Amino acid sequence: MILIIGGAYQGKLDFAKSALGVRREQVFTCTGRELDFSKPCLYGLEEYCYACVLAGVEPAEEFVRHRDQWKDSILICQDLSSGVVPMGAELRQWRNATGRLCQYLAGQADRVSRIFCGLEQRLK
Amino acid sequence: MTFLISGGAKNGKSGMAQNLAVALARGGTHYYLATMIPVDEEDRERIRCHVADRAGMGFETIECGRDFQASLKDADLSATFLLDSVTALLMNVLFDPANNYALDIPAAERCADQLEAFARKAGNVVFVSDYIYSDAQRYDESTETYRRLLAEIDRRLARVCDVVAEVSAGQAVVHKGAWTI
Numbered sequence: 001m002i003l004i005i006g007g008a009y010q011g012k013l014d015f016a017k018s019a020l021g022v023r024r025e026q027v028f029t030c031t032g033r034e035l036d037f038s039k040p041c042l043y044g045l046e047e048y049c050y051a052c053v054l055a056g057v058e059p060a061e062e063f064v065r066h067r068d069q070w071k072d073s074i075l076i077c078q079d080l081s082s083g084v085v086p087m088g089a090e091l092r093q094w095r096n097a098t099g100r101l102c103q104y105l106a107g108q109a110d111r112v113s114r115i116f117c118g119l120e121q122r123l124k
Numbered sequence: 125m126t127f128l129i130s131g132g133a134k135n136g137k138s139g140m141a142q143n144l145a146v147a148l149a150r151g152g153t154h155y156y157l158a159t160m161i162p163v164d165e166e167d168r169e170r171i172r173c174h175v176a177d178r179a180g181m182g183f184e185t186i187e188c189g190r191d192f193q194a195s196l197k198d199a200d201l202s203a204t205f206l207l208d209s210v211t212a213l214l215m216n217v218l219f220d221p222a223n224n225y226a227l228d229i230p231a232a233e234r235c236a237d238q239l240e241a242f243a244r245k246a247g248n249v250v251f252v253s254d255y256i257y258s259d260a261q262r263y264d265e266s267t268e269t270y271r272r273l274l275a276e277i278d279r280r281l282a283r284v285c286d287v288v289a290e291v292s293a294g295q296a297v298v299h300k301g302a303w304t305i
Contacts, residue, residue: 008272080258083258084259094260095260117282
């Protein structure tokens with residue numbers, strides 16, 4: 001599994017396409033709690049995390065449960081970790097749950113790439 | 125050489141960029157492209173601090189608040205330029221004061237084109253931007269548009285600049301090129 005993280009608009013998906021050969025039809029874009037592991041690339045995991053928080057579910061635990069389905073995937077998640085502690089409880093839980101998921105996935109990943117201004121910084 | 129320096133607030137980007145621009149100039153002309161348009165006394169105080177910080181470094185200041193291309197019409201392209209910051213310039217351009225600060229996206233796109241073209245043709249430039257992309261917030265549409273457009277400029281500049289660095293606690297993490305002058 002390859003984990004791609006980075007801030008908003010940094011070019012994470014573009015990197016998956018240009019450097020890892022991901023095609024548009026291979027990308028599942030998260031908009032809620034649904035995940036389609038039949039696609040090799042899952043994009044926007046932070047939105048999946050947000051939906052999990054609203055539903056009272058821990059996203060990292062969900063990923064542990066489905067480990068065999070994503071172990072060869074490319075997973076893309078926005079880094080939400082570096083702002084002021086959000087005022088809203090939901091946003092705080094969102095940030096925490098997304099951080100826990102990224103830590104778990106980074107531990108499992110063969111490669112972790114952080115994208116900064118469109119450039120790859122290899123973290124693992 | 126062309127440099128893009130970004131990173132979080134108050135990490136030393138401006139000071140590092142000023143020293144870099146002076147070194148790149150090797151005694152020649154170096155311009156400071158000032159992007160802040162003061163609206164109150166707090167802004168004027170910040171500008172006074174910035175001017176004091178640069179005193180003795182030999183910069184020629186060019187006011188570059190809104191129209192990037194026009195402000196450079198008399199400048200010597202073979203000189204060294206420090207633009208601090210892309211963030212402030214885009215803010216001035218995108219939110220149009222003549223139209224109740226409504227979003228002027230075409231103006232922002234023109235500004236992005238001009239910045240990239242300038243990075244391609246000028247010899248020595250240091251661009252300073254701000255990394256504002258890793259927080260857990262849901263912003264309103266105009267703020268989100270601003271973030272997206274700033275990131276697009278950052279990425280376009282990162283593509284054409286020789287060196288891209290992220291400054292953290294006054295230290296440069298180099299993402300592209302080699303920091304040698």
